[in-house]
Structure formats: C-alpha cells, structure tokens
Amino acid sequence: MRNRCRVTKGLENMAKMEVKTSLLDNMIGVGDMVLLEPLNEDSFINNLKKRFDHNEVYTYIGSVVISINPYRSLPIYTPEKVEEYRNRNFYELSPHIFALSDEAYRSLRDQDKDQCILITGESGAGKTEASKLVMSYVAAVCGKGAEVNQVKEQLLQSNPVLEAFGNAKTVRNDNSSRFGKYMDIEFDFKGDPLGGVISNYLLEKSRVVKQPRGERNFHIFYQILSGASEDFLCKLKLERDFSRYNYLGLDSAKVNGVDDAANFRTVRNAMQIVGFMDHETQSVFEVVAAVLKLGNIEFKPESRVNGLDESKIKDKNELKEICELTGIDQSVLERAFSFRTVEAKQEKVSTTLNVAQAYYARDALAKNLYSRLFSWLVTRINESIKAQTKVRKKVMGVLDIYGFEIFEDNSFEQFIINYCNEKLQQIFIELTLKEEQEEYIREGIEWTHIEYFNNAIICDLIENNQTGILAMLDEECLRPGTVTDDTFLEKLNQVCATHQHFESRMSKCSRFLNDTSLPHSCFRIQHYAGKVMYQVEGFVDKNNDLLYRDLSQAMWKANHSLIKALFPEGNPAKINLKRPPTAGSQFKASVATLMKNLQTKNPNYIRCIKPNDKKAAHIFNEALVCHQIRYLGLLENVRVRRAGYAFRQAYEPCLERYKMLCKQTWPHWRGPARAGVEVLFNELEIPEEEFSFGRSKIFIRNPRTLFKLEDQRKQRLEDLATLIEKIYRGWKCRTRFLLMKRSQIVIASWYRRYAQQKKYQKIKSSAIIVQSYIRGWKARKLLRELKHQKRCNEAATIIAAYWHGTQARRELRRLKEEARNKHAIAVIWAYWLGYKVRREYRKFFRANAGKKIYEFTLQRLMQKYFLEMKNKMPSLSPVDKNWPARPYLFLDSTHKELKRIFHLWRCKKYRDQFTDQQKLIYEEKLEASELFKDKKALYPASVGQPFQGAYLEISKNPKYKKLKDAVDEKIIIAEVVNKINRANGKATSRIFLLTKNNVLLADQKSGNIKSEVPLGDVTKVSMSSQNDGFFAVHLKEGSGAAGKGDFLLSSDHLIEMATKLYRTTLSQTKQKLNIEISDEFLVQFRQDKVCVKFIQGSQKNGNIPTCKRKNNRLLEVAVP
Ligand SMILES: Nc1ncnc2c1ncn2[C@@H]1O[C@H](COP(=O)(O)OP(=O)(O)OP(=O)(O)O)[C@@H](O)[C@H]1O
Ligand SMILES: [Mg+2]
Secondary structure, eight states, X not given: OHHHHHHHHHHHHHHHHSOOOOTTTTOSSOSBGGGOSSOSHHHHHHHHHHHHHTTOOEEEETTEEEEEOOSSOOTTSSHHHHHHHTTOOTTTSSOOHHHHHHHHHHHHHHHOOOEEEEEEOSTTSSHHHHHHHHHHHHHHHSOOSHHHHHHHHHHHHHHHHHHHHHEEOOSSOTTEEOSEEEEEEEEOTTSOEEEEEEEEEOOOTHHHHOOOTTOOSBHHHHHHHHHSOHHHHHHTTOOSOGGXXXXXXXXXXXXXXXXXXXXXXXXXXXXXXXXXXXXXXXXXXXXXXXXXHHTTOOEEEEEOTTSOEEEEESOHHHHHHHHHHHTOOHXXXXXXXXXXEEEETTEEEEEEOOHHHHHHHHHHHHHHHHHHHHHHHHHHHHHHHSOSOOSOOEEEEEEXXXXXXXXXXXXXXXXHHHHHXXXXXXXXXXXXXXXXXXXXXXXXXXXXXXXXXXXXXXXXXXXXXXXXXXXXHHHHHHSSSOOOHHHHHHHHHHHSTTOTTEEOTTSSSGGGTXXXXXXXXXXXXXXXXXXXXXXXXXXXXXXXXXXXXXXXXXXXXXXXXXXXXXXXXXXXXXXXXXXXOOHXXXXXXXXXXXXXXXXXXXXXXXXXXXXXXXXXXXXXXXXXXXXXXXXXXXXXXXXXXXXXXXXXXXHHHHHHHHGGGSTTTSSOOOSOHHHHHHHHHHHTTOOGGGEXXXXXXXXXXXXXXXXXXXXXXXXXXXXXXXXXXXXXXXXXXXHHHHHHHHHHHHHHHHHHHHHHHHHHHHHHHHHHHHHHHHHHHHHHHHHHHHHHHHHHHHHHHHHHXXXXXXXXXXXXXXXXXXXXXXXXXXXXXXXXXXXXXXXXXXXXXXXXXXXXXXXXXXXXXXXXXXXXXXXXXXXXXXXXXXXXXXXXXXXXXXHHHHHHHHHHHHHHHHHHTOOHHHHHXXXXXXXXXXXXXXXXXXXXXXXXXXXXXXXXXXXXXGGGHHHHHHOOSXXXXXXXXXXXXXXXXXEEEEEEEEESSEEEEEETTTOOEEEEEEGGGEEEEEEOSSSOOEEEEEEOTTSGGGGGBOEEEEOTTHHHHHHHHHHHHHHHHSSOOEEEEOSEEEEEETTEEEEEEEEEOOSTTTTOXXXXXXXXXXXXXXXX
16 A cells, blocks of 8 residues: 555656646646635635745636736746746646736737737736836747847837836835836738837826835936946036935835845946937936936025015026036026916917925926936837838737726726726726637637626716816816815716716715715726726826926027927927817726727736735735736626636547547547537436537536546546556566576676686687697607607718718829829939039039029128118018018018017117106006916906096095095005905905005995005905906905905906915015916905806896805806
C-alpha cells in the first residue's frame, strides 16, 4: 500500500514536471472563476486569497484576467516565461497576463482582428505595471530587426517620459498615474510593430499647485532638483533645496525605494531615444522650472485711492528670473498679474485684481502651463512614434485609465473619472455579452437570454445632452448672472430629482429629506459599482478651467518658442471671444471618441485588484478586495459567463484530455474529434441537459460536470499510472533478465576463450620443447657431419699445401741453381774477359801502373763523393732522418760514419743554443727516458708534455696561503694527486708537494699538511708497466713518517713526478732512488702489506683505470 502511495506521488511529481496541457493541471483553487462551485462572494474571495497566498496573482473569468497586485517582484516575467507562453492556447497554461497578451497578439496577427486591452482597477491596483507587461511581452514576441527594434524601443521608452511628467506619489500609490492613457500600437501584416499613437485624458493639474497631505507633486520636479548637474540647475535658475519652492509638498519629498536622481537620468535618456532634440529637452525643462518658480511669486494688498483693492508682487526677483528664463517681458507679466481685461464686443474693460484673484491667476497659469506642456509632450512623442508608412495597419490598443474612485471627499475629478468607468463598464457588458452571443451563434447553440444590470441609465444621467449632469453644469457655467456651485446643485435637484440613480437632500423627491448621511452641499449617484457622494464645491470653477486672457496673451508674447506654442489663443490676431469648451464637455467628447474606437476592436480585459492599502506584499485584505470585486462587477461577470454554459472547449483538446475514460477512445480514436467526444460522453452517461455540441466546441453547462470529469480523469490516470508502472516494471525486469542473460553468454564466451587460450599455450610450449629437442638433435647431427666434412677438407688442403710447398721449394731450388750457374758463368766469363784484357794490355802498362790507376781512381771517386755530399747535406734539425743514398758500395762504412758524425755535430750545434734552464729540462727528460723508456707504457705519452713542476700555483692562490707559509723551501712539484684509500680503493684528492728535502701531502680544500716525509725516508717508488698513473711511495721502515704506512697515489703526471723525485733524491742524498716497475707490488699500509695488482680491464669507464679492493690483502687496478 505504502509503495502504491509512493508511486502515485512520484507520478504526480512527474506530472508536475511535465509540460502543462491545460490550466486544470495542478490548479490552485480554480484558475477560472467560471468553474467556481458554489459561486458566491465568499467562495470567490477565498479562491482569490488561496491563489494569492500561493503566488498565483492571475485568475481568469473566461477570457478576462483578474490581476492582484503582489507588491513585490515575482519571478514570472522572465524571458523563459515569455517563451513558455508564446504561441500557446489561452487555457493551456496557468492564468497569466502573458497568456492574454499572446492571445491578443496572435489573433491580431493571424486573424487580422484589431485588439484592445482594457486595464481597469483602482489606484495602486497595478494597471500601469500591467500595461507595461503587455507591451514588453508583445515587444518580445513580435518581429525583430534593426528598424523594428528601434520602433519597439521608442514605444517602450515613451513610458518613463510620460510617467515622470504625469505620475506622482499619492497615499495610494507611490507611482500613481495622474492621467488616463490610451495607446494604439500599430503593426504591419506580418505582426511587426510600425509605430503608435498615444491619447491622454484629463491630467490632474490641480496637483501642480497643491498636493494633499502625504502626497507629492509630479515626479519631474523632484527629479530635476535631485538629478540635474549644478550647471544645469544654474541655467534653469533653480536651487537644489526642495524647501525653496512653495509648490513642492515637503512632508514626503523623498519616497522610499525611489531614486529621483537616477530616474532623472533615465528620463533624459528615454527622451533622447524617443527622439527629442537637445533644444526641445532644454525648453521642456525651462517650462518646468518656470512653473516651479511661479509658486514662489507672492502678492501683498495695496489700497488704491478709488477704493478698489489691488495687489502687488512682494519680491520681484523671482518674477525677473522667470521672465529671463521664458523670455517674457517682465512688465507684461507683472501687469497680467495685476489686471484683468474683459472684452465684450468692441469694448475692453480693465479691472484690478485683488490678492486672492492674483493668487488664483498665478495658480491657473501654473496649472495651464504644466498641463499644456504635458499635452505637448504627448503630441511630440506621437510625432516620433507615428508609423512611417501609409499601408493598412493592424492596431492593438492598451488602455491604462484611472479606475473607479470613491474617496471621502469626491469632487469634479472623481465625477469625471467615475463617468469614464461607467462608460467602460457599459462597453464591457456590451462586448462580453455580444461575444458570448456571437460564439453561441457561431457554434450553433441555442441562445438563452441572460439577465444582467445594464448601466446605460447611469451613463444617461451623466451625459444626456439635455438633462445630463454634465450638460447641466455647462449650462450653469455659460449662464449670465451669478453662478455658484450651489446654483448648480439647485438645478440638478430640479432636473434629476426623479432619476432613480440620483440622490440629493434638496431634490424634489422627498426620499432623502431625512437622510443625514447626505449633506446639503452634496449629491449622490448610484454608480454600477456603488454609491458615490460628490461635494459640489469647485465643480463650476473646475469645469470652467479659466485662465485670464491677459495671462495667455503674456505667454504668447514670450520669446520662447515652446511657451508661445502652448498658448495659441494668446495671439491677438486670432482673438476668439467665444468661450473655450468646458473641461466636462471636452472630457465627454474624448470619452465618446475612445468608446467608439474601442467598439471597433476585439476587447481583452485585465481587471486589477489591490490586495491591501499598505502597499505591502503578502497581505490580503478581504474587505478591501470584496469591495473591489463588487464595484468591478466581477461576480456578475462570472454569472454572465456561466448563464449559458460554464465551460467550453474545442473537441480536439477535450478528446485528448478525457479519452482515457472510455474504451472506444483509448488509446486512439480514429474518427473525427466530435464523434469521439459524443461516444465519450455517452459512455460516461452524462445527462444530456448538461452539455451541448457546438460546431467546433463542446459546451458544458455546469462546472460540477466538468469537475466530475476531472475527478474521473484523475482516478483513471492513477489506474493508468499503475498499469504503466506494471508494464514498466515487467519491461524493466525483462530487460534486466535479458541483459543478464546476454552478459552471462558474454562472460561464458570470454571464460571459454581464456581456458582455450591457456590450453593452447600449454600445448604450444610442449610442442616447442619437443620441437627444440628434435631440432637440437638434428642440428648436432648436422654439425657432426659438417665437422667431419670440414676436417676432410682441411686435411686435403694441408696435404695439397704440403705438396705445393714441396713443388715450390723444388722449383725454387731449381731456379736458384739456375741463377747460380748463370752467375758463375757470368763471373767466370768476366774473369776470363779480364784476364784476356789484362793479357792483351799488359804490355802497355808499367809494373805498378795498375795500382796507381787504382789509387787515382779511388781518390777521384772519393773527391766526387765528398763534393756531391756537400751539396746533398740534410738540414741541421736533429730530428731530420734524411741522409743521401750511398753512391758506392765500397764507401758504405764511410758513409755511415759520416752520417753519425754529422748527426753528432748537428746535435752539438743544437745543444749549444740551449739556455741552462732548457738544458736542465732536457736533462730531466733524458733522465726520464733512461728510467722509463720501454719499461712503462705511459712513458711515450709523457715525452711531448713539458715538465712544469708547479701545476698548482700555491703562492698565487690565497686559498693555499697557510700551506705556502708552512713550506719555506723551493717547491719543485705542486700538483693534485689522488690518494688511494686502502679500505675501498676510492680516491681522495691531495696536494702533492716536492721540495728539496721533503715530500708533502696536503688537503686539497683546506691546504692543511697531512704528511711530511724527508726525502731520506723514501726508499722506493713502485709503479706498473702499464698505461696508468698509479704509484706507491715506499718509506723507510722505522722512520717517523712510516707510521701511517706507504702512500699509494695516482697522478696524471706520474713520469714527471717520478723523474723529479728520483733526481731530487739523488742530488740530496747522493743515493739512487729505487724505481720498481712491476705489475704487482706490495705496499705497506700501517701493519699490513697489501698487494697492488694491475690487470688489463675493460673500457667500461672510458680510459680511466679503476681501483677495487678485492680482499684485505689485494687491491686490483683495472687498466683499460
Ligand atoms: N505585477 C506586479 N508585480 C510586482 N509589483 C507590482 C505589480 N503590479 C503593480 N506592482 C506594484 O504596485 C505599484 C502600483 O502599481 P501601478 O502603478 O501599476 O498601479 P496603477 O493601477 O497604475 O495605479 P494608478 O491608478 O494610481 O496609476 C507599482 O509601483 C509596483 O510597485
Ligand atoms: Mg497607473
């Protein structure tokens, strides 16, 4: 059971997350009041409250939107919300102002129907905000592009400008619109905005000169003083201090949460976007400044001789500044404040003004100046935003007009406003009923008559041309003789006495004679929204809206193009003695035009409701709301809507929503939707009187029926959810099982593969072993055969070689024999020939002539030899090996001897050039050669190296200063050597010093002397015959230095060191130092003798010999 609950909840949550398809989904209370059951005031208010508490500020009555001011920003106007409501049907989503805007925009665009959006409600109910939301929604969803965006921006930016000049803080609303506004937005056939036209109605201009307690003047005054720069203020001759201006109510000059300075910047920016030129903006602010300064002009009484009262301006400074600002001649304005000229026919009569009249004139001027400026602003904005093309436009009108007002003291303004609301109510009734009726006809449903209150009778009471209150007032205003508010009331009492909606104490009708709630100076009208009592005082004046002609003429004379334009009637050339139309008649005319305009359009209603009087969020004052519901006639609205059928819906969405309730229609109905709905309703056994089939919609008479359907749907959805859950679970288990099965097959196959692989590996390795044995056996067999064959071949080759050798030797012997024979023959033949020649020539020579010839020849030859030798002498370099070839065999030994002598001679010559030092070096080199040549493999490499001795420059390096100081003898060798550690064969760097008497070893880093051995104690130096620098210095046993044992060292200059050591020892001790060259020698380390053995090592470490300790008694040096 618990599981079921959880699942249902989960499904509900899922449904919440789902895209909505009807406003009936997840509804809080009822989204459409038409569905309210039971329908009465309490349930109506409770439903609104419930929804308000859940932040649902919008509720429908059919297609009318009720909007409750949340007094806080809700996250329901985001771009995402715009997207959500875009192109969705009205009842698809929760009630929202965007749904209405979308519906209006789409029927404008797609069905070519002009639209109007009528926003009503009392002050602070959120009309202006609603109108801005509608505009911004339409701007967001309509076409895009640079031009279109500019139009949109101008339309939207007209709002801040008009709000700054036409809105003010009142006790009801911090941003109360003090004028009525109707804006036509014009679109092209694609639905892209082209421009707009704004109409304004009755600005509350009395606010300019006087504000009720706790209220402010129009925003713009405070914005200029807070936001304008010092420079600009100076230009306008204004000061920042509010208290300097009589026209500014001070008790709430600052409004919480409103930054006037920032708003001023917004307004200027908006003016720029809308298209105001700089000089225009400047002129506008000059007029505002002039109005503000007008309030500071004060008058004092002055009696004249003729007894007439006269007034005088107290301080002319302010007047002077106003005139400078507006370019009016100061004397002209001053006179206009003091005199009044009345023109009748050709006569002109001038009368002086007393103080009260002067003040009246001043205030009338200020009010007129401001209200005309406001109208000019609207005209100027219209000029900017008007559509640039002449093509036919589609129009959407947005009406943000003051709602019904009932105050404690109601005056002319409230009368006018409430009249306007009566007219709006009438149009609302007319259009709503008309639409309802049209829909029934369109759908072919029988029209049932609906009872409703028609307020035409009240409209007639006010606007009737003969007997209407407005006509009465105009008549009074125009009548010659004394006219007061009381005479007006008397007139009303006579004419309207019998009207059932007019109430007055003094009327002929005695009904109200004793009604004490109705004062004598008041009359009461039963408006459709309730009874309102009007104070008659001020009606005549306000209706007259009088401005003395002297003032309008003074204004026209101003050297200020804007002010001049605001007072065209001041032009003496166009003087018009006819009275201007009264405020009442003007308003009546503009309302009539507005109504006419609205009647041509498809209406969309937004009824704004104010939840509390505190401008606070979360507070729902039921009494206040109840009052508004009553006078807005909302219940009546619901009843009218429900009089026929409470609910209607197109067949497709209806079938889609309820098809699961019937087997024939679930899950798919394959016929027309209407037939499907018929089958569905028959199946559900809904009584026939409860519904009607229209052409495209089903009409449900009672909300109860709809809720029953909804309940059944909910139940069915739960059942379906269970079914879906069941199927889903089955599917899930099946899928899981199949998955596991598949997985099992995969695992099994992998395992089999693995097992087979292992088996195969085993077989393979066994096969390889067997194979290798066989191959080995075969190879060995083959090898044996090959070896045998090779041996045979070799034997054959050896035999052949021996045979060839024998042959060759035999041949050689033969050839030698032959050569010998030939030679013997030649010698014998030569002797024979000599003998024959001698025998022949003997007779020609004396006895020893032969000998002389022989000697002579010999001498000549010798001479020739020496002369030739003189020319062929080689260079004097001792290393020059050249020597001329021997010319005669008999001079062989001479030639050799000569070569030797010559060499010795040139060596001597060479030696003779030597300095003593060079001689010493060569002596040393010679010594080295004698000691090591052909004995030590290192020797040849040392021959080319000069013996430097002091490799370390001890005396120059400051590091060795101490060492230098310790050794006072001449240093023969100073060099870094490696001292081999017996323990591990590792080397440590030491400085090796050889002086005339001592051998010293010192620390390389510190220069501290480690050992000092007199040369007499050095007995022997051992080294290997190989190419290494290791050598041992053996010390005399029992000598002082021998305590630590012999030194085993290695040096890069071994040959030089050994030679110098040898020579120094010889010269000092007259004894030859024993130099043992052997690849194995013993070194005495303290008590032990260790054998150092040199072996031929690898070239692993390059050419460096490495020393390793093999054991206690053996150090092994590997020489590469
Ligand atoms: N939808 C809304 N969301 C949040 N705040 C709102 C909304 N509507 C109105 N308000 C708040 O209520 C205030 C009054 O609203 P608005 O000025 O629209 O009233 P109004 O009906 O035009 O009054 P008036 O007749 O005096 O001009 C606004 O300044 C704003 O603070
Ligand atoms: Mg407003």
